[in-house]
Amino acid sequence: MPKRLIWILIIIMTFALIALVILQGYWLKNAFKVKEDHFRQQVTQALTEICKRAESRETIIEISNEMFSLNNGSQNIPEFYNNAMLFDSAKNRIAVSRQSVLFNKTKNIHSNTKITILNGDSVIFNKIISKCKPENFCNNISQIDIGKELKNKMNNKTLFVEKIVNKLLNFNEDISKRLDKSILNAIIESELKNQGVNISYEFAVKNNESKIAYSSINYNPNSKDIYKIQLFPNDLFSPSYFLHLYFPRKDNFIVKSLGxxxxxxxxxxxxxxxxxxxxxxxxxxxxxxxxxxxxxxxxxxxxxxxxxxxxxxxxxxxxxxxxxxxxxxxxxxxxxxxxxxxxxxxxxxxxxxxAIFEQSNFKFRIENIDIHYLISGICNNFSIQVEKRGGTLTTKLEATKLFVEGDEVHLSTMLLNLLENAIKYCDKEPLIVVSTKDANKGMYISVKDNGLGINSEDQKRIFEKFYRVHTGNIHNVKGFGLGLSYVKIICDAHGGSIKIESELNKGSEFIIYLPFKHQKI
The missing domain is CATH 1.10.287.130 (Signal transduction histidine kinase, dimerisation/phosphotransfer (DHp) domain)
Structure with missing residues (x-):
């Protein structure tokens, strides 16, 4: 394939990939924004319901306290009663009722009182009184007395309602007493679940000056994206308090909601x-x-x-x-x-x-080899070529354990390739040193020269097949680019390894590790 066509194909593929990623990213961003807006609406609705429930609860408590203590201070009559409070979430209705029986020498009075609060802002007050007279008791009550009695009761009820309303509008108690932290937490949890927001949250109640009255344990005042609403907004003269609510794992929740x-x-x-x-x-x-x-x-x-x-x-x-x-x-x-x-x-x-090595179709003749004897023989024969170039070939055989399991022919060829390269890629009198050292469960064999050296980029690829440092049709040095690839294959086949340390114009050192025991790969 022509080089120009390859680059055109790469540019087209790159452009198509970038366009696809941008479109998918744009779609995901919009989907996330829609889910985030829906989440915000759910939380806002939940906050509104939290505020209503807090006010309804306070109203119920005050009405109950006033109603059930209305006659307790003025009568010294034995009384038995039963109280009940009912919250109907389906109809958004709260009802408080009391049944009582008062005993007297002349009459027994049965009273059934019920207060119903609708939608947090409407109050229905019902009271039914019945009395039971002794069998021999009878008395005529005039219409005027009944009218007066009804008028008095209406006046009392008016005063009763006015008293409660004034108290609710002019509440001056501490917020922690008006709305306990644990109760507020329960209301928040309930309303969030009703809106389908099942996620961890943190909250705090603050005044106008942003001073925290109380908060959840892990509340962080520096958090972003906090939702806020005023508690008891219908208070006229009481200090204003605000509920602050945020969700630490909101983004994860929204991403999961995308499904x-x-x-x-x-x-x-x-x-x-x-x-x-x-x-x-x-x-x-x-x-x-x-x-x-x-x-x-x-x-x-x-x-x-x-x-x-x-x-x-x-x-x-x-x-x-x-x-x-x-x-x-x-x-x-x-x-x-x-x-x-x-x-x-x-x-x-x-x-x-x-070609055979590439197909992994080769066999080794494994035997115990005296590496020092092998190196000495190769160096003696090869030293003639080095001396012709006016150089020297020396050995430093310092390994204490000499025998390695391997194929003698392939190991000899491997060392010869390294020695040939040491002469081939040297532009002056070659100085070659072959040495051995002990290693863990094996030995190191080093071939060091003073040749041209290899730069760091070429070092990464010199063991690849066909790769040569000098390429092109004009060659100062003959070769196929197969020698070092062959060396690498032989090292790997014996369970060993090879690495290079080289610097331009200062020479190279090839370090081979061979294990004592042949490891079939």
Missing amino acids: YMSTSSILLILIVIFSYTLTLIIILKQKKLSEMKNDFINNMTHELKTPISTISLASQMLKDKSVDKDFKSLNNIAVIIEEESKRLGYQVEKVLQM
């Missing part, structure tokens, strides 16, 4: 973002892999072309009759063909090995 719509929308957005990110990573990786493969093909062509050309040239020399074909010349041509054939076979074998 599956919000959850599914957020989940959809996350899935789309994840899919987009994964797709973008795959596209960029495939693009990079394609570039690396092209680079590999160019490198492979360069690496294979040289030995093929050399062998071809040697063959032509053998055919050419003008060339002297004495024993020495034939021997030189044979040596050239043999060396170039080995070189060609080595490169082909390395590519085939990588």
Whole structure:
């Protein structure tokens, strides 16, 4: 796929994703606002009902106290009574009733009194009196006496109501006595549940100066989004008090009230973002892999072309009759063909090995290997190449436990790859040090050089297949970008690991960890 087309596709996908996220976010924001407005209406309605119930309760208490103490101070007559209070939430009605019986020598008086409060602002007063006379008692009561009696009772009732109204309008008691904290809390909880607001809350009662009269235990005066209403708003001369109410987990409650719509929308957005990110990573990786493969093909062509050309040239020399074909010349041509054939076979074998490793279809010949003996043999043979460059190859074998379970051929090839890179990527006289150290349940093998070094960005990718620090069609150094990838695969296959410490223009150090016991991966 052309590079330009890839970037156009990425831009289109990015724009579509951003638009989708913005639209979903806008929809969720509006849905949240609608739920928040509905929540505010519910709380406002609950506060109104709380205020009504508080006033109704106080009215009932005062009427009851006045009514039931009206005649107690003026009569010394034996009296038996029964009181009852009824609250009907369905009809929003509160009723207080008393039945009493007064005993006298001449008459027994039965009284049934009932007070009903409707909607918090209307009062119905009913009183039924009946009397029972002895069998031999009879007395004529004139119409005038009855009228006077009724007039007196009406006057008494007028005074009774005026007294209660004046007292209610001019209440001067402390708010904690008028409305107990526990009672107010019970009213708040009841009314919030009636409105469908089943959520924790905190409240406080404050005066005009915002001084707290009392509050719930965890009330925070600095909280935002507080709902407020005046308690006992019909008081004329009493100090004003306000109920402050807020909900610490309001946002969570509103989000939960959105239900599956919000959850599914957020989940959809996350899935789309994840899919987009994964797709973008795959596209960029495939693009990079394609570039690396092209680079590999160019490198492979360069690496294979040289030995093929050399062998071809040697063959032509053998055919050419003008060339002297004495024993020495034939021997030189044979040596050239043999060396170039080995070189060609080595490169082909390395590519085939990588293909086999990629399919995880390889087998190891596991045996106990003396690592120091293995390193010494490799370094003795390789030191000739180092000395040709005017450098030195030294060993510091300090590990005390020498034997490791592994495949000798692959471990030898692994070390040879590191030594070849130490010479290949050095622009001066190479100084190479191979060392060993003890490790927990294994040993460290280090190959250190004074070469070009590798920058931090390349260090993250040098163990990837086909990756080379120097890319392009022009190469100062030959290679396929397979050597370090092969080293990493061998380390992993033995249950070990490899890391690099490098600095540009100062050299590199590859540190390999190999366990004593082979761990099949």
